[in-house]
Amino acid sequence: MRTVTIVGASLSGLHAARELRAQGFDGRLVIVGEEPHHPYDRPPLSKTFLTGGADESRLALTDAEETAGLDAEWLLGVRARGLDPRGRTVLLDDGRTVSTDGVVIATGASARRLPGKSLAGVHTLRTLDDARALRAGLTRGPRRVVVIGGGFIGAETASSCARLGHTVTVVEAAPLPLVPQLGTAMAAVCAALHRRGGVELVTGTGVATLRGAATVTGVCLTDGRTLPADIVIVGIGAVPNSAWLAGSTLVPQDGVPCDDGCVTALPQVVAVGDVARVGGIRAEHWTSATEQPRAAAANLLAGRTLVTARTLPYFWSDQYDSRIQFAGRHREGDTVRVTEGEITDDGLPGESGFLARYERDGRTVAVLAVDRPRAFLRARRELRREPQRDERAPDGRQGRERQETEPAAL
Known part of the structure; x- marks a missing residue:
């Protein structure tokens, strides 16, 4: 194996690069990233970065010394648009192709968006550019903020907005936030945290539509109410970035299907992180993104599944x-x-x-x-x-x- 291409300059992609080098791969290593940034830490985006407690320099996951040590070719700001397993080629949006012997799929996931027209003042929070735009909007004086979705992103963002002095309402379709993750009894504790933080929690109703011509002015709920809003943050989950694999014989099923060792049905192709459905489960956890690459790299270099990656979430x-x-x-x-x-x-x-x-x-x-x-x-x-x-x-x-x-x- 002379060339390995990692598609996704993400947390899991970076760990895959580290593991390949640590496990002895000394060939050509190519890392393709849709964003123009080197890998960065996402958890602070909804917390310290949003509140101004951390600048962008503190988000970086690599420094110049490590980047040089990885000896990788970084192709940033370009999206992969296809995988040709017969020709062992990764196709890029700008027309370039990367010939490769092995592929690590680490393309992660994208924020799920509300259907309908785009309005100024409506944000998702998944990428650094998302966080930059939201932080800029939150610095323009007191805002009426409506957060759609009471999951972790929604709750953390609501907490940060409240700390900045904004009036915040969280809309959650379920009777309580975080029931799937924590169960009913413990989800009630999270609801109490919202109340203690001065955030209004509206549950048991969904969003019908957003109000506004060019800029959002309100959120219309399915129960007939309308919440006034200067800023709307949509935190309703994520969609795995696997559409670019259409036509490659890999059939995405809420992510890229893999065995317990992150190995896909295609020879010399493994998947890690948010996009990978390992052993039937797609786990959007920081620990999965950092632990799966060890097994994936070992199995890719061996050409078969020798190590499993099912860890405790x-x-x-x-x-x-x-x-x-x-x-x-x-x-x-x-x-x-x-x-x-x-x-x-x-x-x-x-x-x-x-x-x-x-x-x-x-x-x-x-x-x-x-x-x-x-x-x-x-x-x-x-x-x-x-x-x-x-x-x-x-x-x-x-x-x-x-x-x-x-x-x-x-």
Whole structure:
């Protein structure tokens, strides 16, 4: 194998490059990135970067010394538009082609957008350019901000906007925010965090349309209400960037299907990060993006699956001065017990936070902590030592695990 091309100058793409070099690959290494930026850290975009606590220099994931040490060809600001497995060629939007022996697909995911016309003042938050535009809008005096979606991106962005002094409303279609990620009981704690932070939470209703001619002026809800808005932030999930693979015989199914070692159905092609559906599960977690490349690189260089990449999911989120940490896999119906600390009568974490365990069939399958980092670290270590069972849903299907702070913490 003389040339390996990594498509995606992302967190997972960077870790794939590091692993290839660490595991002995000394050939030509090409890294293709749609954005004009070198790899950067996404979790701060909705937090310290948005509030002005971190500048762009602190987002960089590499420095000049490491970039030189990787000895890679960086093709930035250009999108991959196709993969020709027969000719072993990556096709680029600008007409160039890259001949290659191996491919790492690390194209990540894009923010899901609302249908309809584009209006000024409507933002998503997935990329550095997204964050730049939103931060500029938030510096123009007090704003009425409506956040659509109560997931991690929505909650973190709402928290940052409230800290900046804006009037913030979060709209969530479900009865509570973060129910799929945390379950009903613990999602209620996150709802209480919104209230404590001075943010209005509107649940159980969706968005019908946005109001405005050229610039957004309001959000019309499906229950008939209209919320006035100067800025609207859309945080309704992400779509894997796999459309460019159409015609390559890889059939995207909510991402790129892989075995447990990140190996696809095409010879010498692996996938990692948010775009990869590893062993039937697409996990938008920061830890997946950093751990999967080790197995992917080993299997790519070996030409077959020798190492698996199914690891224990872990994510964290910072909201309203509280740190939420979760590890494991839970299902609806699991028993949830607070084993350390407390949840107060008004649904908020106690002064020292709390640790909760999710239990099924007499064993702990997941742990959640709010403002209790040491206890969480200990519980996570215990959980990692537990034998991992096949976590298929009761109907036999496998699903998707999402960490919308990777921007996940993603």
